[in-house]
Amino acid sequence: MMIPPRNVSNVTNGTVWINETEYPALGIQVFSSDPDLTPQEALNFTWECLNFTGKYMIIQVNFTNTSQVSITLPLDTIKLTFWD
Numbered sequence: 001m002m003i004p005p006r007n008v009s010n011v012t013n014g015t016v017w018i019n020e021t022e023y024p025a026l027g028i029q030v031f032s033s034d035p036d037l038t039p040q041e042a043l044n045f046t047w048e049c050l051n052f053t054g055k056y057m058i059i060q061v062n063f064t065n066t067s068q069v070s071i072t073l074p075l076d077t078i079k080l081t082f083w084d
Helices: none
Strands: 015-018 021-024 026-031 045-052 057-063 077-082
Touching: 021 026, 026 045, 026 057
Parallel strands: none
Antiparallel strands: 015 021, 026 077, 045 057
């Protein structure tokens, strides 16, 4: 059973203050497996938090050029950073 989406703009667009420094509520980085390309060059993407509860979070990641996402080894990687 799918839980209806909540207002999650505070995760997608929100920030938190930690020790007088502002951080995004959730940071997402994608790293290319191609050493000659930076993530911004190879894997341009946007993301949005669609829903979350105390047990799970649904994040939609949209790549501008899906043909650049690796399908063989070594794979591209994604890093999530939760600040709060």
